[in-house]
Amino acid sequence: MIMRDWRNRKPPTSCPYCHSWGPSPQTLCGGCHNWRSNHEMGQCTGCGRTVPIFKGDRYRGYCRLCRHQARLEAGDYHTPLMPYLQALSGHHQLFLANMDRALSVMRPHGNRRGQPRSKPAAVRLTLPEDEQLELFEPPARDFTRFRTKEHAEYTAPWVLYTTQIAARLSEARGWSAEVTQRTRRGLVILMSSYPGFGRLRRSEVMPLHARQLPVERVCDVLEEIGLLIDDRAAALDLWLDRALSGLASGIRSDVLIWINELRHGTPRRRPRQERTIHAAVPYVRPLLEHWSQSYDHLREVTKDDLHESIKPLTGTPRRHTILALRSLFGCLKRRKVIFRNPAARLRPGGTLDRARVPLDQAELDLAIKRAGTPTHRIILVLAAIHALRRKAICLLTLEDVDLANRRMTVNDHTRPLDHVTARAIQEYLDYRRQRWPNTANPHLLITQQTAHETQPVSLFWVGKHFRGLPATLERLRVDRHLDEALANGADPLHLAIVFGMSDTTAVRYATAARRIMEESASRLGGELEA
Incomplete structure (x- = not known):
């Protein structure tokens, strides 16, 4: 039929x-x-x-x-x-x-008569230099009642200008058609009622989440033209409010003086990273809570109180607690908040050499089995074969990888690419090209969020793929260093050349490899005598 x-x-x-x-x-x-x-x-x-x-x-x-x-x-x-x-x-x-x-x-580039489509005239708007200061903070605008048919002003100058900026950013950063369309819709909602002066707060843009609109992309457009004020509270401030909540008011103010110096620095001291504050505060917090029960200010703390507080501590907690106390009281003494520094003669002791042991084969097999996606596999080979830290994996760009010549550059150190790494990178690049074909992010690893930006992925995202496993990324990196040292006679010069590490780090790994070889030799000799 x-x-x-x-x-x-x-x-x-x-x-x-x-x-x-x-x-x-x-x-x-x-x-x-x-x-x-x-x-x-x-x-x-x-x-x-x-x-x-x-x-x-x-x-x-x-x-x-x-x-x-x-x-x-x-x-x-x-x-x-x-x-x-x-x-x-x-x-x-x-x-x-x-x-x-x-x-x-x-006819994607022409109108219905086959002629080139005329582009809308470019609109260029700027904010007035002299702005009227606000006597009070106005209430946030409510966009939940916005109706497109009643309130949208598509021909408003600021709507046309921001949509042009969105089109330019979309082409430069590789936004998808859906993201671009939804960004334009969010800009129409924001700029239809914009008076033409003043700047928008990020808290006013956040309600667009309820309409399933990309708030981050809308903020990128507003930030591009200098129309956005980021009024969000810093994550570190929120964390400090929770960490210092149980302290006495005087002790809390003294600790905040120390933290502000760490964050912003002084003319003679450089500012520290936020992770330094996150690491130092938990060590002194139990001591500060104990002193808050008896004292109102840290100027009342004596040297005997310090010795009594650190007496039960041993090992690494003791060392880090002493370093944090020396930094805290040293800052207060320089600012003339306290009269004498009770931690001036505390000595943290030498650096403890942590025992570095290689991974078992079962732990490695479990990590390989868990790597079931191209993203997991490329992170695994970068940590287990090239011994890269999480930050180096995040900052690795497409220009750093040369598949044609089998070379990869990490921290200005060029190293050859083996067959396994080259295959994992090629597999991930095919996956990346298929999922985000128009992205302009120069970094090798990207996510659904960073595909529309130019920022690298976060350290948390890289580490979460192997969190909970015995073979974490840090242990995989250490195991690779030890394996190279054991295979080449614990030569620190060879480790420094292969991995581009410092001389002191190479010596530590060579020392650990020699200790492992001596323990293996003594254990084998005991078995032969038995």
Whole structure:
């Protein structure tokens, strides 16, 4: 039996609803047939005919023919159609049935007459240099009641300007069409009621999350033109409020003086990283809580109190607690908050050499088994074969990897690529190209969030793939150093050349390798004697 196309069963006719010309198995074309089943009959606002009209809030009161004409006037499928629907003059361009979307794909850079589409005139707006200062903080604007049909101003200068900036950022950073369209929608909501002066707070933009709009991309556009004020509280401040909540007010103020010096530095001291504060505060917090029960200020703490507090501590906790106390009381003495420094003669002792032992084969097999995606595998080979730290993995860029010459550059140190690493990188690049084909992020590893930015991935994201396993990224890196040292006679010079490490670090790993070899030799000798 020969199956014939349904288009050949009936001569082409004109659809009574949209007037499109073409073959159809029914009285209506396919588009109007579905339109009639989903919408109600009524009088169209544009053409005045009694046909099925749009019943939603977006294009309420207009028929399918008017919507098609407005889309032709707009030129693409991403521009809001309401301004074009309101400007219809009653004349419509006839079209072929089921061909409107196909023709738009065939002519992506031209209008319906095949001519180059005219670009809208570039709009350049700047904020006034002299701004009126605010006497009080105005309440945040409520965008939950925003209605596109009633409140959208598509021809407003600031709406046109911000959408142009969004288009430029979209092309530069490789945003997808969906992200670009939703960003434009968020900008229309924000800038339709913008008075033309003042800056927007990030807290005012955050309610766009409820509309499923990309707040981060909208903030990127506003930050590009200097229209955004980031009024979010710093994460470190929120963490400090929780960490110092149980202290006496005087002791808390003394500790904040020390923390502010660590964060911002002084003319003679460089500012420290936030992770230094995160590491130092937990060591002194139990002591500060104990002193808060008896004292109101740290100037009342004596040298005997310090010795009594650190007496139960041993090993690494004792060393780090003494270092944090010396830093705390030294800062207060320099600021003349205390009269004498009770921690001046505390000595933390030498650096403890941690025992470095290689991983068992079962632990390595479990880590390899867990790496089931291209992202997991590339992180595994970078840590287990090239002994890269998490920060080095995050900062690795596409320019650092040369697959053609089998070379990779890490911290200005070029190393050869083995077959396993090259295959893992090639597999990940294929996965990255397939999932984010238009991304402009120069880093090798990207996520769904950083694919639309130029920032590297976070340290937490890199480490979470092997969290909970005995073979963490840090242990994989240490195991690789020990394996190289054991294979080449514990030569520190060889380790420094291969991994680009410092001389002191190379000596420590060589010493650990010699100790492992001596223990293995003594254990083997004991077995032979037995």
